[in-house]
Amino acid sequence: MADAAAPLLRIENLSIDFQSSRGPVHALRNVSVDVPRGSIVGLVGESGSGKSTLALATMGLMQNNAVVKGGRILFDDRDLLTLNAAELRSLRGRRISMVFQDPMTALNPVLSIGRQMIDIQYRDRGNTVDKRRKAADLLRRVGIPDPEQRLGQFPNEFSGGMRQRIAIAMGLMGNPELLIADEPTTALDVTMEAQIVHLLRLLRRDFKGSILFISHNLGLIAELCDYVVILYAGEVVEHGTVQDIFHRPRHPYTEALLVCDPARIEQVSRELPTISGDVPNLLNPPSGCVFAPRCPRVFEPCRDRQPGDTALSATQTARCHLLNGGAHG
């Protein structure tokens, strides 16, 4: 066992390309993310910023056309990228689990909930009765009433929020140390969203694991997470504690994101603020700062040179030329 101070998950300089007919798409470039033990880390980014790629790479479930160009994914000091399929499989479900975005499609439609939950315990000893009891117990924990009866039901007999609870219950079945939640509330309505977040917080308290929570909903991140990582076009532009990011954002992209969050807009206005422009094409990322084409405070070095990471405090780091006076850090 590694020492307790080391983060449970440490992603170091991870770069992933997707092979496409028009050449490699640089989906992730030198991404580093730490998930300390027992914490909830929020990963924020627009669509296509590489959030899900990061999650799937950690699970070892990348699409066939993904190629790891460099970096390491250290889980409890073991590099997941060097493990073979069987070793990865033995980690999945027991030490790392994942909850997916769309609860409507995340459960097998033709098997009852009970069958699925019992089946996934195939590595555990014990008879079906025990496994069934464990499944019912987990359903109760995630707030599903009458779990014994509901085990016999099929996914289409549950609402979206219920299915996401079931998916979370299945993720927690093996008592994992790390739960990756890939936009678990995006497909749900607002009340369900709040309940799922509440549930995740309770579960974190009780199962003492870490959660990597992926979302583009800043309100949820602020409510749930301890640390926040801002991902833009496959690069980490800023990371810090939740207070750092929400009270003292330093990267222009983070600032713009916070301005654009509908929940934080105070003045009454008919128009939502937006970040003009589009996410850069990752077939051919900009040579300078990735955010330069859209940055309101862009200046001379931004378009030519990539900014380095600037440590702003013990916990907060941002990648912007503004912060180091234009000097390469």
Place this chain on the structure above:
Amino acid sequence: MSVQASSVVPPVAVAVGAESPSTLRNVWRRLLHERLGLLGLALVALLLFTGIFADWIAPFEPNRINVPDRMQSSSLTHFAGTDQMGRDIFSRIIKGSQIALIVGVSSIAIALVLGLALGMLAGYGPRWLDNCLLLLFDTIYSFPTVMLALTVITLLGVSLKTIMLVVVVSTTPVYARLVRTSTLSLKNSEFILAERSLGAGPVRVMLRHVLPNVVGPLLIIASMDIPSVITLEAGLSFLGLGVPPPAASWGRTLNEGYNLIRDAPWIVVAAGIPLILTTLGFTFLGECLRDMLDPKLRRII
């Protein structure tokens, strides 16, 4: 991890889906309410019953030659009359249902299992395996069935096994291709990814999650293929290429009756009726199941 049940989230209203799941019991109940489906079921059940209990039901030994009673028309002793050797046609028809069942049901069942296995392998396995299997399927698929049948029969001789082999070889690629396509689309679905993220290996994913999702439509197609196989057997037997004499297959009885059609028309009629009823039975049943399990398939099958 030890959460108190009460501490978690207040219970939420439960939305029960509009459509209840297609469990076996449900399908069964609905089938009994569909007139054509019920008729199909009854006909198939009748075939199964006569096929299985043929030796007890048949009033005479189907191959027993009884020259004094030759060429009789229907009577209380010989319900469907006799042929020119005095064999009881009714008994031969009963016995023929056994052959029809063996050829139709068992060869389709073998093709189904093979098709499922190969199709899932091609769909879920590595790309090179998919390419190899696909080439194989397409090669076999491009042979016309009758040509294939004639070739195989010429090479291996006339027998029940040869006909079954022809059926298995010619239908397996059809099933395998269908399974492969469904597997490919399932492979990238979120629930398969979710299962894998929980630690399920490829075998578990294929058997527990892919298989139950692809087997439904395949069963429907298979049940609609059974009559065409029985007809193929009858056709080959009619041409003298099917089950060798004196076996009492329906096609052979038709063939023999055809030569006597002026003197003993009842033979052809008696052998044709079960063939028609069987075809109708399986088709009704298959169509009914299709509409129940997956109305979207109507366009495909």
